[in-house]
Amino acid sequence: MLEAARLSPSGGNGQSYRFGVIKDANLKEELAHAAGEQMWIAEAPVVIACCADISWDLLGLPEDDFGLIVNKLRFSEEFIEYLNKYPNRKSVKTLLANPTPLIPAEHMYLVAVSHGLSACFIGFLDVEKANRILRLPENMVCLFLLPVGYPKDDTAPKEKKSAKEITFCETWKG
Template identity: 30%
Template sequence: MTTTSNSNLYSVMQARKSVRVFDPNFTIAKEEIEEMLKLATIAPSSSNLQSWRFLVIQDAAVKTELKGIANNQAQAEEASVVIAVLGDVDAYKKVEQIYTQNVAEGHMDDSIKDRTIANTHAVYPNVSAEVRMNIASFDAGLVSMQLMLIAKEKGYDTSTMGGFDKVKFAERFDLPENEFPIVLIALGKAAAPAYGSSRLPMDEIVRFI
């Protein structure tokens, strides 16, 4: 099988870089942010429980405060918006809503819905919060990458920030006990080019057996 190197998807993937300097005067409409998030949530998730939650931070004063929580990373303040990707350890509690909607949209029948709901209630409440946090973190990685590619395709730039005080963040934004912060995504227009980055050769990271 061969791939087409000039595919729009590949072009977007190659063009996406982690931007450090954003135009602080550039704004993005709420409706467009919602559209990008809706598209991003097409990403797969464990048992389709969609354990991601999002806190969209646009207010200039709040972003300035966020910069201090994020180890003084300038993009936390200068980006048009910072999207905090959160995990919900109780995401399984929405299983009836999710799978009822699956049936209503014609994706499955009632027998599959009922079996899946029963299995979910048998498993998820009985695993540790740490396991459910790991599941949510994995799902957050999938939705975050999808969001960044969508943003790039629309002409925007992004930067992920994992280095921030998660305890202070949860306290500042009064997160409920079942939610925890995973990553911050700065979103806006680059004011300076991003650095390129190298990748290890395939023979150092891939084994075929």
């Protein structure tokens, strides 16, 4: 699973994600509390802590910086200006780093499922609590948890929309 994450693509090949492999029962229980008291998380044999390095900041970047240009196009210049004026830099950097571990974590999810395991993305997470529990340095944040284990036999499969319902060709025709 970790090899699949390692080989996943990342913006500019930055690879600014990190993954904690949590097997300790006490740590899993603490993380379950930090995830809104979802105690079933602690029952998973392994919980992957999906983290991101937030060392970088849009504030003070030169106008020709590729990351700044991309974020202005994606979110608007006004929004980036607002974020750059926001005093809590850690909050801004956490917001912008939010998608960082998602592609590699999805690769891990697919490997788990292909081996008959089950996994679930947990985004309901008190990030500061999780950071303290995992003793992360200031430049790292835990953004998601990925509990991995064996599926319960009595769990009904969730209904998914058809490919036709989630796809459009060329342009949106509504």
